[in-house]
Amino acid sequence: MLFGTEILTTAQMRAIESAAMESGEVTGLTLMERAGAAVAGQIRLRWPKPGSATILCGPGNNGGDGYVIARLLAQAGWHLHVLGVDNIPGPDAAEMKRRWKRIGPIAPLTEGELRRIPDSDICIDAIFGTGLTRPPEGEIAAVLRRLGQMTANGDGRPRLVTVDCPSGLCMDSGVWLHSGLGDDADPMPLNATLTVAFDSPKPGHLLQRGPAACGKLVIADIGLRHWRERQVDQAANARRSPMLGAIWPEFPVRDSRMGDFSTRARIALGKGGSAGHPAGHKYSHGHALVVAGPAGHGGAARLAARAALRGGAGLVTLCPPSAAMAEHAGPPDALMRRKLDDAGQVRAMLTDPRVAGLCLGPGCGVDRAASLLPVVLDHARPCVLDADALTALAQAPHWPEGLSDNCVLTPHAGEFARLFPDLAGRLAETPRRGPAFSRVDALREAARRCGAVVLLKGPDTVIAAPDGQAYIHSASDVPWLATAGTGDVLAGLIVGFLARGIAAFEAAALGVAIHAKAARRFGPGLIADDLPEQLPFLFRELGL
Numbered sequence: 001m002l003f004g005t006e007i008l009t010t011a012q013m014r015a016i017e018s019a020a021m022e023s024g025e026v027t028g029l030t031l032m033e034r035a036g037a038a039v040a041g042q043i044r045l046r047w048p049k050p051g052s053a054t055i056l057c058g059p060g061n062n063g064g065d066g067y068v069i070a071r072l073l074a075q076a077g078w079h080l081h082v083l084g085v086d087n088i089p090g091p092d093a094a095e096m097k098r099r100w101k102r103i104g105p106i107a108p109l110t111e112g113e114l115r116r117i118p119d120s121d122i123c124i125d126a127i128f129g130t131g132l133t134r135p136p137e138g139e140i141a142a143v144l145r146r147l148g149q150m151t152a153n154g155d156g157r158p159r160l161v162t163v164d165c166p167s168g169l170c171m172d173s174g175v176w177l178h179s180g181l182g183d184d185a186d187p188m189p190l191n192a193t194l195t196v197a198f199d200s201p202k203p204g205h206l207l208q209r210g211p212a213a214c215g216k217l218v219i220a221d222i223g224l225r226h227w228r229e230r231q232v233d234q235a236a237n238a239r240r241s242p243m244l245g246a247i248w249p250e251f252p253v254r255d256s257r258m259g260d261f262s263t264r265a266r267i268a269l270g271k272g273g274s275a276g277h278p279a280g281h282k283y284s285h286g287h288a289l290v291v292a293g294p295a296g297h298g299g300a301a302r303l304a305a306r307a308a309l310r311g312g313a314g315l316v317t318l319c320p321p322s323a324a325m326a327e328h329a330g331p332p333d334a335l336m337r338r339k340l341d342d343a344g345q346v347r348a349m350l351t352d353p354r355v356a357g358l359c360l361g362p363g364c365g366v367d368r369a370a371s372l373l374p375v376v377l378d379h380a381r382p383c384v385l386d387a388d389a390l391t392a393l394a395q396a397p398h399w400p401e402g403l404s405d406n407c408v409l410t411p412h413a414g415e416f417a418r419l420f421p422d423l424a425g426r427l428a429e430t431p432r433r434g435p436a437f438s439r440v441d442a443l444r445e446a447a448r449r450c451g452a453v454v455l456l457k458g459p460d461t462v463i464a465a466p467d468g469q470a471y472i473h474s475a476s477d478v479p480w481l482a483t484a485g486t487g488d489v490l491a492g493l494i495v496g497f498l499a500r501g502i503a504a505f506e507a508a509a510l511g512v513a514i515h516a517k518a519a520r521r522f523g524p525g526l527i528a529d530d531l532p533e534q535l536p537f538l539f540r541e542l543g544l
């Protein structure tokens with residue numbers, strides 16, 4: 001179970017469109033008309049007064065959408081310049097091109113032409129969509145470079161609207177494809193004001209450069225839901241294509257299949273009762289242990305412990321070494337403390353069946369984490385391994401063996417590179433072809449190798465489970481979340497959810513979503529300490 005919506009790779013999207021057309025219930029021309037109408041509708045919604053638009057139409061169906069948009073905007077009184085590739089596209093795009101030609105001219109899609117025509121209020125990029133497989137070259141690359149320069153101002157004039165995606169962006173990974181001939185030959189990254197994509201987001205809208213390139217992302221329904229649900233279910237049943245879900249800043253309040261976030265969160269958290277109001281005994285909500293480190297480094301573990309408490313663990317015990325006990329004497333009084341000096345003591349604590357979650361890593365110190373890790377892994381209790389525990393794990397002799405699927409690893413990019421240097425290396429390569437290796441590909445492989453849930457933190461957090469299900473959480477709208485200690489809070493929150501009996505993948509997905517919501521609710525100026533304090537208000541708002 002996931003929160004958010006299913007998202008589709010470009011290959012899945014093409015398969016769904018083909019299945020819809022093969023059914024005979026809908027034609028490609030109808031889908032193209034709906035796609036173009038959706039974009040024209042969004043433009044008219046945002047800019048109700050007809051203005052001027054330059055529409056750039058590529059060689060395929062994305063270009064076909066562009067000709068539909070041209071026709072509909074012209075009918076609405078807009079003044080248009082249409083530039084198009086001089087080719088014979090597929091039958092649907094060719095028909096849309098013909099229909100436009102009855103209304104207005106098509107100038108060649110060249111950089112020179114784009115320079116010659118006067119500036120418009122908006123530029124519409126209908127050059128490449130899901131069909132992009134290689135970097136734009138030659139004249140089209142020059143056009144895109146010019147388009148990037150013209151619209152570099154973001155919200156200045158002209159504004160950039162992209163059809164399905166900004167051209168040149170790999171829709172499966174969110175990276176710009178490069179020719180390898182140097183920056184002068186490549187298009188300039190685009191910064192759109194608005195992107196209207198069809199049916200479902202693709203990973204590239206939400207990962208890496210995608211959010212900045214797309215601007216506001218609107219997902220338009222073009223009547224493919226029936227075929228999408230069938231294809232996704234068939235693929236999942238055949239275990240060919242495990243579920244990929246996502247939440248992004250403009251995530252609609254009510255989503256097609258999974259319901260809105262609060263309903264799904266209520267179902268997940270309902271398994272462990274309501275936050276802060278345990279229906280049963282405190283132990284029925286599980287006891288979480290948070291391991292702390294040497295004196296002077298206790299803040300990280302305290303943040304994690306506080307988040308675990310607010311997240312609804314029945315009991316939370318902070319476990320520093322004896323020498324650091326005094327440092328943890330302050331509030332919250334709800335927090336229990338117990339000294340933990342060696343692996344034997346952890347072993348004794350973990351024999352208590354009520355311990356339902358453990359957090360190892362924040363402020364722990366790598367040596368201490370390394371000494372405790374074997375016992376923690378041996379007991380296979382639900383746990384979060386973060387920070388120093390990840391560094392220790394990467395150095396462990398049997399890595400990547402020994403983990404179980406109730407364990408969540410929460411690396412940031414640097415820690416991920418220590419754990420999976422080859423995958424990090426592939427992510428860092430300059431992409432020459434699409435689909436480029438994506439963060440979802442990397443995380444699925446990482447989770448498969450180590451047998452645990454892996455969560456790669458960032459503005460585009462990706463979580464994957466060993467069985468291949470994956471989840472993208474895009475929080476590009478809360479840059480203030482990137483501040484010291486917020487990762488410790490996330491680790492603690494996930495441990496709190498684990499202690500409530502929520503399965504590791506769900507606990508991680510829910511933790512990331514609630515963490516970002518708490519930051520969004522607080523706003524800029526946030527420090528990590530503020531996050532756990534937002535949780536009671538957030539839970540109440542979500543009706544949890």
Ligand SMILES: NC(=O)C1=CN([C@@H]2O[C@H](COP(=O)(O)OP(=O)(O)OC[C@H]3O[C@@H](n4cnc5c(N)ncnc54)[C@H](O)[C@@H]3O)[C@@H](O)[C@H]2O)[C@@H](O)CC1
Nearest residue numbers: 017031032060061062128129130131132133134135136164
């Ligand atoms: N197939 C459908 O039923 C629908 C498709 N729609 C639109 O169609 C788009 C996909 O259309 P296409 O599959 O025709 O692909 P695109 O229009 O994205 O690309 C056009 C063609 O350019 C070629 N190409 C790829 N990379 C290139 C490069 N670097 N330089 C030069 N040529 C390159 C490819 O052969 C591709 O077929 C979607 O993004 C969407 O906008 C919508 O109209 C909705 C319905």
Ligand SMILES: [K+]
Nearest residue numbers: 125128163165
């Ligand atoms: K486009």
